[in-house]
Structure formats: structure tokens, C-alpha cells
Amino acid sequence: MKITQKRKVNRYMSFFRNNFGFRVPYQVLIDGTLCLAALEGQVRVSEQLIKYFQCELKLLTTQCVILEMEKLGSTVNGALSICKQFAVHKCGHEKKPITASKCLESMIAENNANRYIIATQDPSLREIARAVPGTPILYLHIRSPTLEKPSQQSNELAGLNIKTSIQSQGCTMERLRLIKKQELGLITEKKPFKRRRAKGPNPLSCKKKKKKTCIRESVVNVGASSSHPQRTNRRRRVKIALHIRQELASRLNVSKTSD
Ligand SMILES: [Zn+2]
Known part of the structure; x- marks a missing residue:
């Protein structure tokens, strides 16, 4: 075969x-x-x-x-x-x-x-x-x-049987829910169907807004990264090398004595 x-x-x-x-x-x-x-x-x-x-x-x-x-x-x-x-x-x-x-x-x-x-x-x-x-x-x-x-008759009856079995299953579920409610006092009410809708544009697909930077901040924060906005208000302490400080101090002393 x-x-x-x-x-x-x-x-x-x-x-x-x-x-x-x-x-x-x-x-x-x-x-x-x-x-x-x-x-x-x-x-x-x-x-x-x-x-x-x-x-x-x-x-x-x-x-x-x-x-x-x-x-x-x-x-x-x-x-x-x-x-x-x-x-x-x-x-x-x-x-x-x-x-x-x-x-x-x-x-x-x-x-x-x-x-x-x-x-x-x-x-x-x-x-x-x-x-x-x-x-x-x-x-x-x-x-x-x-x-x-x-035959068509067989197919039609088979389709009808499937439909009624699905409907009876639905009825059984409904009855079970009612019994649960009566016997156990459980609230098994179905929540009303709420369609989920998009609340706005997808943030992942949007371009990020550019932040405005003021001139003062840019001067103060020379070399500071724009990705750290909390640091913009701090004054940066600049370390001066020891030999430069000594040189400056000696120059100041010379200018004082000459006065
Ligand atoms: Zn016979």
C-alpha cells in the first residue's frame, strides 16, 4: 500500500x-x-x-x-x-x-x-x-x-459536536465560578476587558533631547563631562605643583621687599 x-x-x-x-x-x-x-x-x-x-x-x-x-x-x-x-x-x-x-x-x-x-x-x-x-x-x-x-453530513455533525462541547465547557466554567462564590465567598468576577493602548511614542525609538549648557558652567567645568550634571555647580579645585607654588611665593616676597 x-x-x-x-x-x-x-x-x-x-x-x-x-x-x-x-x-x-x-x-x-x-x-x-x-x-x-x-x-x-x-x-x-x-x-x-x-x-x-x-x-x-x-x-x-x-x-x-x-x-x-x-x-x-x-x-x-x-x-x-x-x-x-x-x-x-x-x-x-x-x-x-x-x-x-x-x-x-x-x-x-x-x-x-x-x-x-x-x-x-x-x-x-x-x-x-x-x-x-x-x-x-x-x-x-x-x-x-x-x-x-x-461525507458532508458526517463533517457537519462533527463540527456541530465540537461547537456544543466548547459551549458546554464554557457553561461548566461559569457554574464552577458561581459555586466558588457561593460556597467560599470568593470573588472570582471577571475583570472587564481593557484594551491595552500605547501611551506615547516608544522612548527607545526617540532621539534624546539635547541639554542646554550655559557659558559659565562651561568655563568653570573645563574638561568636565556633560554626562555628570550634578558636578556642574561645584568649583573644581585645581592642584598647583609644589615648585610652581614656591616660585610664586618667592616672586611675591621679592615684590614685597622692593615695595
Ligand atoms: Zn436483515
């Missing part, structure tokens, strides 16, 4: 598992038309289907299907012998058999509660099965088993 085909089967069956409660071993209801196609294509049904689904299966047919084939006579003897390989499932028409298609239709009824996979080559039965949500449909395409894409 091709990888794409394998993925397709897994995807479709996981859809039915998640939305309609299908479980392994899957129950496959097989009718006479599929057995006839299998005979013509020389397909070993049980072997091929297990290979196709890659899991355990319950291959079933009904008494109505077998009786209908028996009525058709020797022309379908080969197909009948294939059909008789499968387990005969109770259909409720044991006393009054009906046609095979009507029998399988009644088995899936309104919502396919027993989760059957319908295996048929009959286009009208496939059409009926499509209308029943949660019914996988299988047929033989040339010689290989093929699972139909989930």
Missing part, C-alpha cells in the same frame, strides 16, 4: 474515532455486490481489508444478504461462498427477510449507533450511507479497497 493511501486511511478513521466513537476492531458490514467484485477481481477480501486498515477487523454480513444471493442462483455461487466466510450478524429480520440493501440500511438506521463500516459496490446504498452521519463507506476500486472521504 502506498504511503499516501495509508495516511488517507489513518486520517479518515481517526476522524471517525474522534467524532463518532469508532474503536478497533472495526465492524465491517459486507454485502453481496462487494463479494461479486472481489470474485471478479480475484481479491482476497479478509486479507486485503486487514492490510488496508492495518488493524483487527470484524468482517460481518447478514442473513438477508446471504438469502438474497441464494435466490439469485448458481450465477453468484462464487460470490456466495466468499460471503459465507464472514460472520453472520443478527439483523432482526430472521423471521421476515428483506432485501440486502434495505437490511444494511436498517443496520445503520439514523445515526449508525453500532458504528459499522458499510462495504458495498452498490451506488444507491452508498448514497444512503452518506446521508447517515458517522458512516464510513468502503468499496473496491478496480482491485484495491478504498475508503470514501467522510
